[in-house]
Amino acid sequence: MSKLVVTESERLEKEAFYNKVIPAGKGWMHDIKPNQTLRIVDLEGNQAVDTTFFNSNNPKDHYSATMTISAQRNIYLTTGTVLRSESGQPLLKITADTCGRHDTLGGACSPQSNTVRYAHEKIHMHACRDTFMYLIAQYQGSYAYSKRDLAPNINFFMNVPVTPEGALDFADGISAPGRYVEMTAVTNTTALISNCPQLNNPCNAYNPTPIRILIWDN
Template sequence: MQRIPPQTGVGLRLRTGDRLVVVDPTGGQVSDLFCVAGDGGDDWLSNGRTIDYGNTMYFSTGDTLYSNLSRPMLTIEQDTCGKHDFLLTPCSQATFDLLYPEFGGAPHPSCFDNLCAALGPLGVEPGTISTTFNIFMNVWFEADGTMHIDPPISGAGDRFVVRAEMDLLVGVTACSAEKSNGGECKPIDVEVIPESPATE
């Protein structure tokens, strides 16, 4: 298990059939996930396609996450929390400039910058990074559409496990936005479990 320190991210390669395990070791911490095809295709993770095909905004065990080209990318195999977001983009410097006036425009770590740093060496351009699957993020809406972001309901040790349906380049963060994490940014643990080789 690899620990992602608070307000940082990592880039990973998954082969078809590999499992990615994301664990909230202390509880109450969001992890942004974004991926693109690792086989040279033009696929990137698409919340729009996934919402269309799933007919829901909320995804958990058994659901599939699709690419912009309608190819399955990830299947959720285990989810001990059950509350995630697939509507919001990763926090960026602009997020803090516009929505966090208390920081006074000062530089702030962000999931977008961390994904760029993690995926850049794998050949992923910043302009490719769009809406992330925000593991453990607690977003809900009132009847009039007003949005709320409450602290995650994940507890220490909650797990989210996905299986790669194609070769993938994946970025995972320990989210940098204090308000999304109950006021304190904490670490995230990740592990890649290779697909078991076929037995004769």
């Protein structure tokens, strides 16, 4: 397992031009311009923040876990990671991270995965894929997003080690109240976030919590 990399930011919250709290179970979709910096804050600790990105100039060129992992030769995301699209183009770079590790293998929870991981009767429970679908349906822009545009995402603040056998272990979180990840956009980028509503996974103590979103102009 890779060593945790913790890097603090010099940016001040009061200087951010955008500051919004996203309640547990809700989502957020927003365009970020080149050189703008996005910070996601885990307000109460160990909250999973399912996130994906799109090249705003070509939304079909969405975030790619495969390109990101292969380019950096590391399955974990932290300071210095360049988040890449399907074409290999850099979308954003993680410039500060006080959690130290983030997952991009576990994917987003869905009604279907809830039945596989937990129980068939959980299928009715709200899931991140539902939030993604709702947000892209409401998005007002020149591109009509659909479920075909959803691909493997990032789970910020989630600790998902890979076992020696190659399995995923959804382990206890390593985040804490107030920890954050900060990334600077390389190109025009659209961010899509589901602040996970998952009530079945012990890694968040069965208690989804809010996050804070901040954006600065550099």
